Amino acid sequence: MHTSSTLVLVLAVFGASLVEMVEALTLVVAAGVSRGWRSALEGAAAAVLVLAVLVLALGVPLIRYVPIDALRVIVGALLLVLGLGWLRKAILRSSGHKALHDEDKIYDETVAELRADSSGTPARPAKGRDPVGFAVAFKGVFLEGTEVVLIVVSLGAAQHRLGLAALAAAAALVLVTTVGVIVSRQLSEVPENTIKLVVGIMLSSFGVFWVGEGAGVHWPGSDLALPVLVGFFLVVYFAYTALLRTLLPAAPDAVAEEAAAT
Amino acid sequence: MTDAAVRAVRWFGRFLWDFVIGDTPELALATGVIVAVAFLLDGSEWVGATLLPLLAAGFLLASTLRGRRRAPSRSTSP
Numbered sequence: 245m246h247t248s249s250t251l252v253l254v255l256a257v258f259g260a261s262l263v264e265m266v267e268a269l270t271l272v273v274a275a276g277v278s279r280g281w282r283s284a285l286e287g288a289a290a291a292v293l294v295l296a297v298l299v300l301a302l303g304v305p306l307i308r309y310v311p312i313d314a315l316r317v318i319v320g321a322l323l324l325v326l327g328l329g330w331l332r333k334a335i336l337r338s339s340g341h342k343a344l345h346d347e348d349k350i351y352d353e354t355v356a357e358l359r360a361d362s363s364g365t366p367a368r369p370a371k372g373r374d375p376v377g378f379a380v381a382f383k384g385v386f387l388e389g390t391e392v393v394l395i396v397v398s399l400g401a402a403q404h405r406l407g408l409a410a411l412a413a414a415a416a417l418v419l420v421t422t423v424g425v426i427v428s429r430q431l432s433e434v435p436e437n438t439i440k441l442v443v444g445i446m447l448s449s450f451g452v453f454w455v456g457e458g459a460g461v462h463w464p465g466s467d468l469a470l471p472v473l474v475g476f477f478l479v480v481y482f483a484y485t486a487l488l489r490t491l492l493p494a495a496p497d498a499v500a501e502e503a504a505a506t
Numbered sequence: 507m508t509d510a511a512v513r514a515v516r517w518f519g520r521f522l523w524d525f526v527i528g529d530t531p532e533l534a535l536a537t538g539v540i541v542a543v544a545f546l547l548d549g550s551e552w553v554g555a556t557l558l559p560l561l562a563a564g565f566l567l568a569s570t571l572r573g574r575r576r577a578p579s580r581s582t583s584p
Contacts (some may be wrong), residue, residue, distance in 0.1 A: 317544075328566050342573075461549075461550055464555055477563075
């Protein structure tokens with residue numbers, strides 16, 4: 245296995261995990277501030293535990309029992325769907341056709357919802373365990389984390405580097421948790437939209453590469469084709485963004501309406 | 507199977523549907539086409555290595571154009 249593909253694997257998993265964990269942190273902090281920190285932290289920890297079990301339960305059988313070529317086609321297709329989707333969003337956001345992801349807005353909305361919760365439990369931080377806070381933190385971490393699990397399992401299994409992929413995801417989790425504990429608020433300064441673009445490019449590159457490899461296409465230069473694909477999708481991103489900005493500009497009202505609605 | 511297991515399977519099915527299809531079914535379709543073309547190009551080198559990324563880029567453009575917010579046309583705006 246070339247260093248280039250290992251590097252792209254680590255960067256892709258780390259970047260994807262970073263973005264998803266930053267989004268999860270917003271919900272955990274919102275739950276902690278509104279409903280009490282004990283429940284929010286317990287909910288987040290429980291979700292991380294379930295996700296770790298999922299990585300083992302899905303990843304190990306995939307590596308052991310699925311033939312490598314079939315695995316690469318399935319994984320490649322999954323990564324391609326995900327990567328092209330992220331790349332599409334990045335192009336639409338950069339060209340002004342879609343509102344940027346805003347952690348501060350999501351945080352404010354979640355806190356407002358939790359404080360207005362009518363389930364009968366206290367609307368201010370609770371001292372003991374609060375089921376609403378636990379559920380919100382658990383769901384936030386679990387839903388964002390499931391995407392990370394799929395990326396870790398698919399990239400790790402296709403390259404038989406599940407441990408390395410899991411380690412990259414764990415590093416992102418530790419980083420976000422540490423910074424989150426230090427600042428005790430959502431991380432709106434993290435350039436999520438840029439990281440999503442970079443990860444989208446990497447996932448699309450891996451997707452095309454594994455689909456071709458698994459189906460029997462011989463990539464010139466073998467794994468060295470991966471950085472070339474990364475460069476190709478980067479050029480595609482800039483070209484499409486420029487095309488949309490100059491030839492097909494967005495209606496300002498439509499983007500503002502979408503931002504208000506989401 | 508217990509109710510909890512059925513609920514978990516249903517939830518995972520819904521999650522996978524949103525994850526793979528979501529609001530961009532055309533990308534899922536595009537991926538299917540790319541996989542089919544890759545199998546047709548089994549054993550190729552430069553042709554496959556050129557055609558697969560170009561196909562992905564083509565489908566991405568179509569999907570992006572589908573998702574853009576249209577600016578008001580000059581002929582219809584006051």
